Amino acid sequence: MTDIETRLQALETRLKALEDETAILRLIACYGPAVDSCDRDAVGALWSENGGYDFGGPPLAGRQAVGGLVDLDTHRAYVAAGSGHVLSLPVVTVKGNRATAINYSRVYVKHGDHWRVARMSANHWDLTREDDGQWRVKTRTNRLLDGSEEARAVLSGGLDR
Amino acid sequence: MTDIETRLQALETRLKALEDETAILRLIACYGPAVDSCDRDAVGALWSENGGYDFGGPPLAGRQAVGGLVDLDTHRAYVAAGSGHVLSLPVVTVKGNRATAINYSRVYVKHGDHWRVARMSANHWDLTREDDGQWRVKTRTNRLLDGSEEARAVLSGGLDR
Amino acid sequence: MTDIETRLQALETRLKALEDETAILRLIACYGPAVDSCDRDAVGALWSENGGYDFGGPPLAGRQAVGGLVDLDTHRAYVAAGSGHVLSLPVVTVKGNRATAINYSRVYVKHGDHWRVARMSANHWDLTREDDGQWRVKTRTNRLLDGSEEARAVLSGGLDR
16 A cells, blocks of 8 residues: 555545534534424434434434424424524534534523523434435434433533543 | 546545535634624624625625624623623535525623523525635624514525535 | 645645644533533543633632532532533634634523523633644633623634634
């Protein structure tokens, strides 16, 4: 193997790692706009066919169910009042075709002349690169930061690279 | 064309795409510090000479006018009370020398012993790479997330790559 | 030097710049999960052995002291009530083995049925790439955005590339 071959391979590997991390940031940044515009398909498209979303109650199982969260009464009430689901800059760790990310999500809802944070949660994302090369969510776990140990465990679980 | 030439070109193209996306994240991240420190020139420098900013009222047209927003009475009152204009991680889509980004912006203003969100908006950014190679804002559209269909349309408009 | 050599070197330099910026985003994104899960070691690991954190009172000097902030009474009270330390997308400027970043931090604390922003600050990070190749915090300066000139100066200090 020539020196040029070695350097090309190293560049390709390192570039792929950055592309993966950037793609995952973008995927997570899409979640808010998708749910706040009540776009069932755009939400579902972020998840694997068999992916799930566990936000404390009975988990939503499968892409259809996850996309369907835009029709939940609570969600509709947030959106009607004026809502923003904001996802913070995540800590992303890629290992081959799997990745994890942890971050904070906040649901801001209009309340009189200002907006209040109605939900503030810790999130753990398990992601997978699928056969078409796209990263999608396998499971997302969301726990309210209400002082419980469970929410803190969600955060600490994603810190090791 | 040799195999090495093909691989070099592919690397150059892919790297440029990541550099563009990273430069746009940085551009958007500069907005808050520029307005919260009332730096007219730093705000203006983010926009194209003929760029515009439409935040609901009569749009600000041209870099000078956009930079001048730091002198608006509302803005001065926010800054005097203690303000932070925070822009969320955007969904960036680059196509050649043009790009779009969507994200959330929040204006936090000190209110007694805490900070309140005085504005929570959906943003659509149209960006252009100018002759000097720098990305700048052509138009930014900002709509309060107050339950109106218009704000939701701003978010859904930026989801397709 | 052949054309291929020139192009390989250019790619390696540009890729390294992006890797640095991405590593610094990740470092900053780790702060919140580390403090909200009261993980002293995870907080300390983000700082240089002799790094410091100045958030208005007497600065914390050295990695041990910085990690020890998770035991401060104020911090323990935030975490017990339910807290999220959220760091915004930073403006990162890398120069060789040193870098600066500026961004906003917010401490959300549960208050009845919603979360309030108990601290909203401007941050300036001085970072260094250490001998093991890892970026760590040399000093972090944090000032409440309470209308004071000092906090605004923190923001404006990081705008020039």
